[in-house]
Amino acid sequence: MSNILAPVLSHPFFLIAGSIIFLVAYQVHQSRTAGLNDIPGPWLAKYTNLWRLLETKKTGGDADYMHEMHKKYGDVVRVGPHAVNVADPANIPAIYGNKARLHKPSAIEVILSHGRTENIVTIRNPEKHGKYRRPIAGAYSLSSLLDYEVQVDEMLEKLFGQIDKFTAGGKPIDIARWLFYYAYDVVGYLSFGSPIGFLDSGKDAYNLIKFQGLIVQYVRHVIQMPILHKFLAGNPLLAYLGVLAPTRDTFVEFSEIKVADRLNAPPPERMDMLSHFIASAEKYPDIMTPAQITSTAVVNMGAGALGSSKVLQGIVTYLLAHPEQQDKLYAAMKEANVSYPINWKQIQEVPFLEGLVKEGVRLHLSVGVPLIRESPPSGLRLVDGSVIPAGIEVGMKPYVVARRQDVWGPNAEEWEPERWMRRGYETETEFKERRAAMERGDLSFGHGARTCIGKNIAMLQVYKVVSNLVYRYRMVPAPKVDGVGDKRSVFAYITKREGNVV
């Protein structure tokens, strides 16, 4: 009998059909035994991560499909055989809180190409993460900001010099592009000790922005189906052959050179982040190795520069659509008696500026993926009483949380800087309560031990440029210039507000 069946079974058709049946049976088994059968979600997502990969591809990751999924299926949605997304911000402490101390799941490692040094974003274990975060925390502290303001001012002067030059004669300018260059040069200056050269050259220096865009697209897609990483950037053979190298390595190699230059040079007169990292190597020699210092500087560019750029792009788009809001901010700054260039201390005295920036962060954050964690061995109890079993990838998307009506009100999806200020009809206590609820429900910079370490730096660079830009210029929308720019471009006619600027 087996002699008769052997030629049939070795036929390619049976081999392929058999493999497919095995794969489907395996996926069904995996799905059924994950302990998530009661959690609603699209049917395909129950069996394969392909569902979220396809959704990400369809929406490009920008417009968020999870927002629609939560509207359809509720606050807890199954997005993969072993993955759920949660929308209710009341769960933030349980998932991200210091007491919860959840690990990051293995999917986070898709950020690292084969052979690269791990960094504070990719370290999964909370204890180890704490060990690596401690030595660098001082570089990002509020007290360090005063040291960094000089570098930020230097970059602002370069930015405004270029705006003046390129708008001479009433020409339109792609203001978003220049704000990207500013954000990248500020983070680069602070991380590597010298500006990278975006503003000087008026170009995407070393193609960093382009490469980073490719890396973001890679991570955004592959993190949905992490097994793909083994066959792509995480693959040792492909790394050896250099197949995927150009996108990732140019960026890292550029950073290695910058860090090596600084390690071989005398310390600079003024502290920047790189000086902090190098100084901490004396106290933590096992952790702050040259490779780790480079990795930390790279993470700054990756996690930081893009975030601030996108927020600035969002704010400027809004200000162009509402020139009256520029005038409102200008009047508020005049009333606060600020002087040019507006400094960090003066910035704190203009509540409308705070509203603009916070609203910009809320609605235009760059984090297009959920902040993922792994449910602990004892399971994860959510506020609705349901329990997510051990070993499941659990995430909340800042985009989704930023649009919750129970936190932000019925106009949650609209831009309203004034929501951050006291309303005419509110008592001080009512305002404080409403604002505290918004702060509790705000996941823009994450939460807990892994909250954004660069938040202060991001705020310094964003507040400084928004305030000084509006103090110095008035902007109105300009039509797109044919053949110039890309999907990030925002064109504007810009004129100086005479009399304010030296």
Ligand code: HEM
């Ligand atoms: C408006 C701009 C920014 C936004 C919206 C933002 C958002 C975030 C979020 C949500 C996280 C938490 C990720 C998680 O929980 O898994 C994070 C982490 C991080 N961010 Fe930012 N970020 C911004 C700017 C920056 C800047 C300017 C820097 C550096 C100079 C930076 C460096 C980092 C680093 C290193 C981490 C990892 C922290 C850790 O795991 O301990 N970010 N960021």
